[in-house]
Amino acid sequence: MEFNEKLQELRKLKGLTQEELAKELYVSRTAISKWESGRGYPNIDSLKAIANYFEVTIDDLLSGEKIISIAEKENKSNIRNICNLLFGIMDVMSFLLIILPLYPNEVGEYIYSVNLFSYTQINSVNYVIYWIVFVSLILNGIIKIIFTEFGYEKGNKIATSISMIISILLVLFLAMTREAYAIIIAFLLFVIKGVLYSKCKTLGGR
DSSP, X not given: OXXXXXXXXXXXXXXXXXXXXXXHHTSOHHHHHHHHTTSOOOOHHHHHHHHHHHTOOHHHHSOHHHHHHHHHHHHHHHHHHHHHHHHHHHHHGGGHHHHSOOEEEEETTEEEEEOGGGOOSSOHHHHHHHHHHHHHHHHHHHHHHHHHHXXXXXHHHHHHHHHHHHXXXXXXXXXXXXXXXXXXXXXXHHHHHHHHHHHHHHHHTO
C-alpha cells in the first residue's frame, strides 16, 4: 500500500475529514489533499507529526528508501534557502557603497574621503547612476529575502540573475569612473556572491 492510501485509511479510521486532520497536524487542507492524491510527500517534521498522531512508526508509513529520498530533498531545499538568504544579504550590504567614505572630495590642497551623500565633485549623471544602481541592488536583496521566506523559487532565480547582471555592470562602471575605493567593495561583494552561488549550486543541486 502506498503512502497516500495509508494516510487516507488512517484518516478515515479516525473519522476525520481532510480539513480536521489538517488542523490536528497544523498544515493546510491543500497539503493533506496533495499527500492523499499521491502528488507529493510531507517533509520529515510532518511525517513525524503524522506518525505520532496515528500512533504508528514512520517506517509504517514509508519505505526506508523513500524516507532517505525525502530527507535528501529537504536537505537540498534547506541549503538553497540558506544560500538565497545569504545572497540577498550580500545585495542589501550594497548600502555600504552609500554610507562608507569611499569617494574623493578635493578641498583646497587636500583630498577627503566622503560618503555618497557628501560626494559633490562628480557630474550629476554619474551621481544619479550611482544611486539608481545601489538602490536597485538593495531592493533586489530585500525582494530576494522575501522570496526566500515565502519559498518562491522561480522569483529567487530571477532575482539572482538580476543581481549578478547589475553587479557586473556596477564593477565595470566604477572602473570607468576610476572610483578606486568603491570598486574594491563592489568587486568583493560580487566575488562573494559568485563563490556563494557556485558552492550552493554544487551542494544544493540548483
